[in-house]
Amino acid sequence: MKGKIVIITGTRPEIIKMAPIIHCFREVENLDLYLVHTGQHTDWNMSRVFIEEFELPEPYAYLNINTETQIKQIANILIGLEPILDEIAPDAVMAVGDTNSVLSAAIAANKIGIPFIHVEAGLRSFDMTMPEEVNRIIADHISSLNFPPTNRAASNLLMEGYPHEDIYVVGNPVIDSLIRMKDKAERSGILEDIEASKKPIITVTVHRRENLSRKERMMGIVDGIISLDLGTVVWPVHPHTLSILEKYGLLDKLKEKDNIIMTEPLGYIDFIGLMMRSSVIVTDSGGIQEESTFLGIPCVVVRNNTERPEALETGLSVLAGTDPKRIKYEVIRMSKIGVRPIVENNPFGDGKASIRIVDITLSYLRKGFSQRCETFQEHGPIYAALIANEMLSGRRISEVESTYGVKVISLFKKDGLIDLVRDMREIRQGEMLLVSGERSKISRLLESGSHKV
Structure with missing residues (x-):
């Protein structure tokens, strides 16, 4: 079989989740693989350092989009992808997640007539004010093949009318990457590098637009973080988050606290090393909810909802919203739980998602992608x-x-x-x-x- 696949990434989480899939595809004979990076994360530590750490090939194309508005970002990605996809003429386009890069990849492939494959399909927060929710729903429903990570994600697709024959529950490849890099992370000297000597360690990350775009939410999160006096708070700050903290006048408040260490974005190995040495994690990230669950580290989610309810069901993750008193209460409560990894039946996978994704994709390349049925009543799920x-x-x-x-x-x-x-x-x-x-x-x-x- 001779085939061509284009993999499109644009952000740090996408590179992390695509890395094991890329490595699996590269072992397939007679398959040409093209990595296209949109540049949605333009900062070096948010993109290229991960390509190096995972030993990925240089991107075939780098769009280098650099816009502040979502509409311009999506438009520029679409304009940049069209000639690339026309030139390569791939058999399929694949992307993972729910970012503007994923939405653009799905739309571009659909309009050109190329099958789109969505990894991490079916996640739902049921909050349409979230840009990511809109992105993932559109991407799911114009895809030719969906890979939900969990049974609940698959049931979301079924309930929305997506054909069951093109849904495959495979787990999340973020667990594949975590297993692959765990030994290196254990040897990381990140705490010594940032001089975090006082224990316990509380790791913080905030980057979701639903938080960054609302001053009152960011004020609540910052006040909650400032109130923590359990040990050392380590916050690797996303570049956009840093500008928002400055804009809202919150950065100086954080810098005044002796127990808060704010760093530049960390590489994957150092960040996982930091997580593994933490007693609790405070985040609005979806991927970190999955990683912390696998590592068995309590996680306080500074959001009102999550598209990963499986993490909540383990008891290792809790929604705290952005009320500072609630954040402090949950951090104290969750820190007492202690680290307890879920060795069996991890809801997000067993580390073999990438193998399943590649095997199923290859079978579709051999047999051809099915055409969508027009009559739901007769041919629906x-x-x-x-x-x-x-x-x-x-x-x-x-x-x-x-x-x-x-x-x-x-x-x-x-x-x-x-x-x-x-x-x-x-x-x-x-x-x-x-x-x-x-x-x-x-x-x-x-x-x-x-x-x-």
Whole structure:
């Protein structure tokens, strides 16, 4: 098989998550891989240092967009991508996440007629005021192939009418990168480099537009951080965040505190090393919620919602909003939990997401991408909510899936709370299952005595 794939990145998290996928693709014979970087993160420490740390190839093209408004940013990326995609004429375009670079990649590929593949699909905060929420929804629904990281993300796609045959739950490649670089991070001397001697360490990151664009939210976060006197607060500051802190007159307040160390953005290895030495993390980042969950480090999320509710369900992550008193309370409470890594059944994957993504993508390149159906009623996704009766009670999820040829997407206990979908988890009578599969197979499951909701 001879094929060509264009991978588009633009930010630090995208490079981190794409790195293991790129390495897997580079091992495939007769496959030409092109990395295009939009330059959405133009600062060296926000982009190129990660390309070097992960030993990635030099980008085929670097758009170097540098605009302050979202509209101009998206427009410039689209204008820059069109001649590149026309020149390469790839078999598919792939991107990960929910940034303006991802949205632009999806639109450009769609308009030119190239299949778009979305990694980290299906995440939902259900907050349409977030630019990222709009980006990820559009990217999901104009893609030809979606790779949600979790069962809940897959169920979001199904509920929105995306065809189930082009949805594959694979885990998140951010865990692949973390496993790959963990040993190097353990040897990092970051605390000595920044002279953070007083323990415990509290790591802070803030960069979400929903926070940066509102002065009252940033004031609340800063006041909450200033109130922390548990140990040393280390805040690697995103360049845009630094300018916002200066704009709102908050930077001097932070610099006055002896226990707060503000650094330039760190490389991946040093940042993971910093996280591993922290007793608690305060962040508005989505990726850090996943990384901290894998590492078992308590995380206080300075947002009102999250598209990664799986992290909350582990008990290692909590939403604190931007009220300073709530932030301080949650940091103190979560710091007492202690580090406790989730060795088994990590909700964000087992470190093999990139292998699955590459294998499935190659199979699509061989067989061709399916055309979207026009009639939802006739060809739409087939899923159903079932109440388990005595026929299913006591049977493991893996047994039900293999027996009936369906996929259990979500599982709700009798009290209404959602539970993690695990292969060995036994189903109990009265619990509700959201399942996906062919109509005939779901009908067979219903005929077994389950009650349709």
